[in-house]
Amino acid sequence: MHPPHLKQVAPFGEWDSPIAPRDMATGGLQLLSPAYASNGSLFWLEGRPTDAGRVVVVERTLGGLVRDWTKSPFNVRSRVHEYGGGAYWITQGEDGSPLLWFVDFVTQRVFRQAGSDRDPVGVTEETGAxxxxxxxxxxxxxxxxxxxxxxxxxxxxxxxxxxxxxxxxxxxxxxxxxxxxxxxxxxxxxxxxxxxxxxxxxxxxxxxxxxxxxxxxxxxxxxxxxxxxxxxxxxxxxxxxxxxxxxxxxxxxxxxxxxxxxxxxxxxxxxxxxxxxxxxxxxxxxxxxxxxxxxxxxxxxxxxxxPYVLLPDGSAVVVALNGADGHVFRVDVQLGMANAISLPVSQIQAPIASSGLKVALVASSPALPGSLLEFDLEDANPSSTVTLVQQGAVQVASGSVSVGEPISFVTGDGARAHALFYAPTSAEWVAPTGELPPVIVLSHGGPTSAVGSGYRLGIQFWTTRGFAIVDVNYRGSTGFGRDYRRALNGRWGETDIEDCISAVRFLAESRRIDPKRQCIMGGSAGGYTTLASLAFRPGVFAAGMSDYGIGDLEALAAHTHKFESRYLDTVVAPYPEGIETYRDRSPLGHADRMTTPLLLLQGEEDRVVPPDQARSMAKELDRRGVPHAMVVFEGEGHGFRRGATIEASYQMKLSFLGQVLGFAPVGIDHDVTVLHHPRTS
Known part of the structure; x- marks a missing residue:
């Protein structure tokens, strides 16, 4: 009889994680956009951080051969609306074989490619993108x-x-x-x-x-x-x-x-x-x-x-959502009846593809990273036919996986908001008796978006080190109906902050987190919620981390790209009529109230949230002597794609929190300098 496995004891935050910052880059393969060719070959996109973030088209032939179609230096990404999507499609060549059409990121031209071993040929004019x-x-x-x-x-x-x-x-x-x-x-x-x-x-x-x-x-x-x-x-x-x-x-x-x-x-x-x-x-x-x-x-x-696909037998495959989580249904479009398809996943990413009654989709579960799956509706039990075509991110041992627990809590105006709570989890480590974990509140981007319970390496990075995570679907998030989605209209910078704070209050009252070590982190719109929380509710959080976050709403309205140039009219106020509201809710204009240490990470090529936003915030914090650090990454836009950047960003966040919260993180190679902080000044 073997003795029970004894875990090592260390404070929360100082656990030795199986996920290194380097794994966040090398293990972050992103799978996107499955599509079938008329001959039954399955295509998809792979975003590869280790290849400078390049996105390539991959095919699995009918014979099971998996091969790349995209030759370097081509990068399959559209910049329409800056967020892209729809960057490739498949037609049938004269000989019945697949014919690939794709948009090249650098030139934004459409290219035609007649085979995996053929050179692409440009079919739209060169315009300098x-x-x-x-x-x-x-x-x-x-x-x-x-x-x-x-x-x-x-x-x-x-x-x-x-x-x-x-x-x-x-x-x-x-x-x-x-x-x-x-x-x-x-x-x-x-x-x-x-x-x-x-x-x-x-x-x-x-x-x-x-x-x-x-x-x-x-x-x-x-x-x-x-x-x-x-x-x-x-x-x-x-x-x-x-x-x-x-x-x-x-x-x-x-x-x-x-x-x-x-x-x-x-x-x-x-x-x-x-x-x-x-x-x-x-x-x-x-x-x-x-x-x-x-x-x-x-x-x-x-x-x-x-988010749905029509099948040749007259039915449709549809995903019914709860937040970003969903269940797959086969709908009889004549009778309006639906049958659930039991799949071992909780979160499905559009689009869905089909060939005959074969269906392919990218999905994840709490234990399965985003993966490309295929199943066959010809079978009476489709779940028994599920095939793993390609797996995305690195997995950790099941004993170290933190599974999101759905929570619902009372927030401002007596309304209810939703979140997923991830407890610190490790197969090897445990905290000293009586210690409560630090928590990181995640405020998602959009803000019209949502988060689900699918496996994310970025969450496990923290929970395996002894951090709790609460991922908030604040009012305004999608997947909860139109009324919930519109609850943010005219109230961005109020409702989202209230819900993030209510989430940690709910957890603190049940003694699941340490209220003295509450942190908040977000990117883009989530970065705005982070900055606004520090400016308008000072003292709630012990640290903040903003990736390409918005500090000046008025500047964003004046200088962002076309797609979102009037977005704030709905979630803040019509512009310029509501200019005072913009100023009232801009964290930069209220930086004199900010005292919480802040880490700012930004891409130099960002056209959605220009880097001047981060620089202006850092300048004001420096002038007032507020602890902060700012790093601007060359060659990065809105969202970090390069492996070196992704690795560095996690190194810096871990170093930053170690300095601010006073613990010794394991597995970092270099520190970020926190200006005006007593431990580094």
Whole structure:
């Protein structure tokens, strides 16, 4: 009989973790966007931090061979809306083999590639990345590609035009307008600030797309347009008709798709939840397919991410969400009945792909990193057919995995908010009796977004060291219905802060965390919540860490990119009429109230939150003698992609917290210098 395993004792924060900062780079393979070719080959994207963050197209052939298609230095990423998506699509070559179309990150040109061993050929003109493409779809006759194009005619947001254009699949030079943009001169094609999701009917006689105008975002108020279409010349015939949305009543319609019978499907939140609807022939009003009080779609930050797929037998695969977690259902679109498909995952990432009744998706569970899975609905028990095609991040031993516990708590105005709590977990270490763990509050980006319970190496990095994590789905998060999503409207910088603070108060009252070692961390919009919490609720948190966070709302409204240039009109106040609200809620303008040590990490090439935001905050903190550190990474944009940057950022965060909270972290090679801190000054 073996003696029980004895754990070593060390204070929280000083545990020796199996996840090193280097693992955050080398173990962070990102899997995206599965798609099938007509011959049944499965394609997907891999984001590789160890290859300077390059994104490549990968194929698994019918024979099971896995191979790269993307040759260096090509990088498959679109910059439409800055967030991209829809950066590749597959058509059928003349010999029936897959034909790849992709957008190159540097040039933003569309390239055609006829095989994994063939050189890509550019099919759109070289513009110095002034013209960007995404979300392409092929006409049924195979002659044309219809895609979103974003034209940058100047440096300002108002100089950007978003439109649907068509170009030849044979590479013949030239493009022409299909929809959106400034519209056509005859007035038949209505102009639009934004267009997305082009889809052509199977017989090539109709086309549908989604459009919206400032100040709306695609989850606020959109229009679903349909038009008769001439696929021989790739032009709209007659006047398009508005099928849904566009009335100003706040209906957000997204992700249209035709089935083989020529009916048009789309997601709309007209019931308060994003549910699947259908229009007969694309002419009759949208009618509900499956009514469920669950969101079946998320916010359209990226293009090409339809959260459902239509199958040849007339059914659909749909994901019903709870926050960012979800369950997969097979829906009979005629009867409106749904059957759950039991899969060993909790979080599914759109898009979903299908070939016949085979389905592929990227998903994760509390113990499984984001992975590409495939299953077969031909089988009466699809869960028994699940195949792991490719796995993403590094896994740690099951005894060291912290599983998110859903919590719900009372917050401001007597409302309820949601979060996931991750307790410190290690197979090898335990804290001294009676010690409570430090906690890091994670405030997610967006802010119109959500977090789920799928395995994330970035959370396990902290929990295996003895930190607790509370990942907050504050009011305004998606996946909880339209009312919850809109609870942030006009209250960003208030509601989100209140919910993050209520989360740690709830945990402290139940003695699950140390209230004297509460920290907060977030990136982008989550970085704003971090900075705002330190400015407007001083004394609550012992440390803050902001990745490319927003410190000056007015500067963001004036200088950010087109896609989000009017976002704050909804979540803060109309600009410039509400300029005083912007100033009241900008952390930079209230930095005189900030006393909490702060780490600022920023990308030099960030066009969403320009680096001047971080520099201005650091300058003000330095002037006032507040402990802080700032690091700006060359070559990085909005979100860190390079392995060296990712590794360095985790080294710096661990070093920073060690200095501020007074513990000796294990496994860091260098310290970050915290200015004006007694331990480093």
């Amino acid at each position: 002034r013209h960007r493409y995404a979300d392409g779809v092929t006409t049924p006759n195979g002659d044309w590609i219809v895609a979103v194009r974003e034209r940058h005619e100047g440096e300002r947001a108002i100089d950007v035009v978003n439109e649907l254009v068509a170009f030849r699949t044979d590479g013949t030079p030239g493009t022409h307008l299909v929809a959106g943009g400034t519209g056509d001169h005859g007035g038949r094609i209505p102009p639009a600030d934004f267009v997305a999701c082009p889809t052509v009917s199977p017989d090539g006689t109709r086309i549908a797309w989604v459009a919206w105008d400032h100040p709306n975002m695609p989850w606020d108020d959109t229009s679903l347009w349909v038009a008769d279409f001439d696929q021989v010349n790739a032009v709209v015939i007659g006047e398009p008709w508005l099928l849904a949305g566009g009335s100003g009543n706040g209906e957000a319609v997204t992700y249209p798709a035709w089935n083989s019978d020529g009916d048009l499907f789309a997601m709309t939140d007209r019931t308060g939840w994003w549910n699947l609807h259908r229009s007969t022939g694309g002419a009759e009003p949208l009618a509900s397919v499956w009514r469920v009080d669950r969101d079946c779609a998320g916010p359209m930050w990226g293009l090409g991410s339809a």
